[in-house]
Amino acid sequence: MTPNFSFEITHQDKKTNARVGIIKTRSGNIETPYLVPIATRAEIISLSKEDISAISPQAILANTYHLHFLSPGDKEIKKLGGLHKFMNFSKPIFTDSGGFQALSLGFGRTTRLRKIGFFPGKNEIKTDNKEKTFVTLKDDGILFKSVYDETEKFMGPKESMQIQSNLGSEIIMAFDQCNPPGQTEEETKKSMEISHKWELESLKHKNPEQALYGIIHGGAYPNLRVESCKFISSLSFEGIAIGGSLGKTKKEMYFLLDGIISNLKEADKKPRHMLGIGWVDDLFECVERGMDTFDCVHTTRLARHGGLYISPKEEGNQKNKYHIKIRKIKHASENKPIDSWCDCSTCKSYSRKDLHNLCRIKNPQYAKLATIHNISFMEKLMKEIRDSIKENRFQELKSYWLQK
Template sequence: MISFRVTARSSRSAARLGVLSTPHGDIETPAFVPVATRAAVKAISLQQAAEAGCQLLICNTFHLHLTPGEDLVAAAGGLHSFMGWQRPLMTDSGGYQVFSLGFGRDHDVGKLRGVFPGKEQQATIKPGSQPNHVKITDDGVWFRSPRDGSKHFLGPAESLAMQRKLGADIVFAFDECTAPLTTPAYLELSLRRTHAWAERCLELHDGEQALYGIVQGSHYRELRQHSARFIGGLPFAGFGIGGDLGQDKQDMHQVLEWTVPLLPEERPRHLLGIGHPEDFDEIVRRGVDTFDCIVPTLHARHGIAFTAEGRLNLRNRRFLTDPAPLDPACSCPTCRYASRRYLAHLVRLEEIGAMAALTVHNLHYCNRLAASLREAIAKGSL
């Protein structure tokens, strides 16, 4: 199990400093959580991820169920020994795939957070609507594998059993992650399902792993608050905040302001799937303890570095003649040894080494940024 201790609180915001203790060590919070969907941080080794200061990784139950399968991972002794990663791990429940392989795929959103339909678009997902490739029932969800079209069923019991075999320190209750174009009427039905599944997960949970419940409710105040009260009132070890958080950053901040104050103060809060480096500060100010995001690693593989000077796109020609280190303010191995002009050259060649070098840097940058926010909370300046 886990325990969570708040060690300092900001007097100027809802930000808090804490220690989340797990069977695989302590996590200093607020913390950024890199994504290791299929038990890999893409482009780099887990040793490099540890050296970049990663405290905790999040893997995905649905994708690991498809490859290599939870039984194979269990036979290896669980994810920690399978991966050779001895720090804390989380597994997502598969609830996000209800969206990403369902309505998200139909409407071509969800690959990346921040890609929202325009405000003028009408909500079209009404009670009775079903996505093209996923079938949502009150018992759970039928998925089609994006690889070979095979059918897979995940409900609260299936997701939890898979997560038990995977053996992460922190697991999530199975939920329906809803899409931006959902009507309030559909959301009401969806929340009823998500809430029933949350209760079912608690009944089935054996207590060895820490189980987090997930608050949904999209960008509607009343529904978000209803979900936060309901999920926050259940004996979960911590809470995830998931789903559609509106059209822009202001909406996302608003959703957090509605939700976080209704969750129990003494338990940890995880924001699912959000965390561009420029958002860290605002997320932390609103009382979030951990947050995961694919952006730092995904952008690295596309030649984009996050630096003290802002985002640098190394595909830009000007970097081919720039002898400066990638980020003069950074002490990671990439910034110590490689110049911008050399990295720009590697990015143009789509060299594996460029993806690795930028991933190492972006993770180092994000972990340093989270550490600087912790320092600011400790000093009372956030």
């Protein structure tokens, strides 16, 4: 156990598993539940350091794979004093392990995944038949070909722990093999067992100053999830993360999560992180089941693609996924803020009409203003969720946001 890390549950909801907690790290505290904004390449796309400071997120999550391959690389970042100095960000930093990129750069580019719509955003997937694969899976790790310059590098648990140590983040993830959706039970079991082996290796090689989260796998198979849950929660990880495919529907995901949480007893006092989940309704459902932190690219990606979050006050609901599409012509004449509940700097100074025009003419200011809104919106939502748990009215808040 690292001396620089602790987790305390400060409020437990009386009616559900929702809880408020404090993750304490050497770079400050994170009050949970919290959606951690993503800074893949040590920057939040479209935002300056001043913009990030103004939003003041409690923490950020950076990506091991990209920082390893991208100049200056993790070794240089270490020489410069670590990610905090490199980014001029003094609060806690999460890093993922690099394992997910085997999915997003390897299997993720196969026709099967594209067919089932695993990757949103038409522009991000090449559709020609000559597409390259950037990963080769091996028993002891993954051979990556850089998407930047096609140089090859091997990453196994030891390498991932070394890179994350160089980056100097507070919370790190175990190196795992991320299974794509649609795998058979046999394939999923094999991949889960490899992940377990790599995660044990990660424990052996981690920097003792960093808090390591073990990742529960098992895909959409409840029995495998239970097996993984028991294995991961019996080890000396500082936190527990849930990764991999969680089924094809939200209902299936919540069912799997119920099973996982009920088998987490031995690790009940550890913080729980949900990898890659961050839509409004999922946040409520997962918080209700006892999850503490989340990360998700949707918040910023959606903003850049014209999707701006709205609350129930502006008719945000599950059907419209709590966002408007600002490019739509109906917003061209709307002289009101994106959302009257949001109090971000964009909503204070810009109307929907302004943002519609900036987006349509592809003005670079648009992405910045939209990203500020979406991140600030989520910051405010997570604070409201925490307050509601403290005041024992979480279910009322959930019913208000999830009303049909």
